[in-house]
Amino acid sequence: MRFSDKRIIVTGSGRGIGRAIARRFAEEGAAVAICDIDRTTAEATAGEINESGGTALAVELDVRSIESVRAMLDAVVTEWGRVDVLVNNAGITIAKPVVEFTEEEWERTLDINLKGVFRCSQLVAVQMITQGGGKIINLSSESGKTAKPNFTIYAASKFGVVGFTQGLAQELAPHGITVNAVCPGIVHTPMWEELDRVLAKRMGKKEGEILATRKDQIPLGRLEQPEDVAGVVAFLASDDANYMTGQAVNVTGGREFH
Numbered sequence: 001m002r003f004s005d006k007r008i009i010v011t012g013s014g015r016g017i018g019r020a021i022a023r024r025f026a027e028e029g030a031a032v033a034i035c036d037i038d039r040t041t042a043e044a045t046a047g048e049i050n051e052s053g054g055t056a057l058a059v060e061l062d063v064r065s066i067e068s069v070r071a072m073l074d075a076v077v078t079e080w081g082r083v084d085v086l087v088n089n090a091g092i093t094i095a096k097p098v099v100e101f102t103e104e105e106w107e108r109t110l111d112i113n114l115k116g117v118f119r120c121s122q123l124v125a126v127q128m129i130t131q132g133g134g135k136i137i138n139l140s141s142e143s144g145k146t147a148k149p150n151f152t153i154y155a156a157s158k159f160g161v162v163g164f165t166q167g168l169a170q171e172l173a174p175h176g177i178t179v180n181a182v183c184p185g186i187v188h189t190p191m192w193e194e195l196d197r198v199l200a201k202r203m204g205k206k207e208g209e210i211l212a213t214r215k216d217q218i219p220l221g222r223l224e225q226p227e228d229v230a231g232v233v234a235f236l237a238s239d240d241a242n243y244m245t246g247q248a249v250n251v252t253g254g255r256e257f258h
């Protein structure tokens, strides 16, 4: 099993892509910290993993608070002694035109999607430096490569994640720590179901119509599943990716090329 001696933190892993990533690591033998602002879903995901013979720890985490990040890291290090992989997955999307965005919505988006990645990476990097290595994987998006209407502020946060990944990769390379990002496309998660409802209402369409139209724009002909992202994250966390750092890898079914 690829990750049998690994201790892994996945933020925002109570549901959606983070949950699939955590389950994939657990299936391959890792001990996984399920960290989420929603304690109920974090406990449910950790419970599923533990019941199926894996090892998981549920930890309440708000990536908007450095104290919360510190408490989460302390809990993991107290339990398992080290952190081999950090996956910065927690994120939100508010889909609307810039002219309708409030300053509070801008701040919330950037605080979670970009500053949250900084907070978790900084504290975990200090831990990894003392250990002599590790891997950090950040969830960007196809919106981190090409911006689209209604997703402009989201894109600003996800472009930021790509830049942060590139710079941090170079800073941490001498310590044996790699830093990479994944850029998923349209992944069928609770987040996209909410987006479908919001955008359908805005455009006068029926529920489900936006997702169905988007599906037709995917060269591989199907919506992305959380497991499609989890497989690539697992690769980036494995020894097979030891010579990759500072990269932002598209996982979009053929929608994004640079």
Ligand SMILES: NC(=O)c1ccc[n+]([C@@H]2O[C@H](COP(=O)([O-])OP(=O)(O)OC[C@H]3O[C@@H](n4cnc5c(N)ncnc54)[C@H](O)[C@@H]3O)[C@@H](O)[C@H]2O)c1
Residues within 6 Å of the ligand: 011, 012, 013, 014, 015, 016, 017, 018, 035, 036, 037, 038, 041, 061, 062, 063, 064, 089, 090, 091, 092, 093, 112, 139, 140, 141, 142, 183, 184, 185, 186, 187, 188, 189, 190, 191, 192
């Ligand atoms: N769904 C997609 O199509 C898609 C595409 C590209 C990138 N992404 C990115 O992948 C990541 C996961 O997306 P998803 O679709 O699974 O979303 P989701 O909304 O289904 O799940 C996000 C999880 O993050 C948690 N979270 C939110 N705010 C938090 C905070 N402040 N602290 C800790 N946890 C918090 C939520 O409780 C939830 O469990 C996000 O970063 C998202 O931007 C998603």
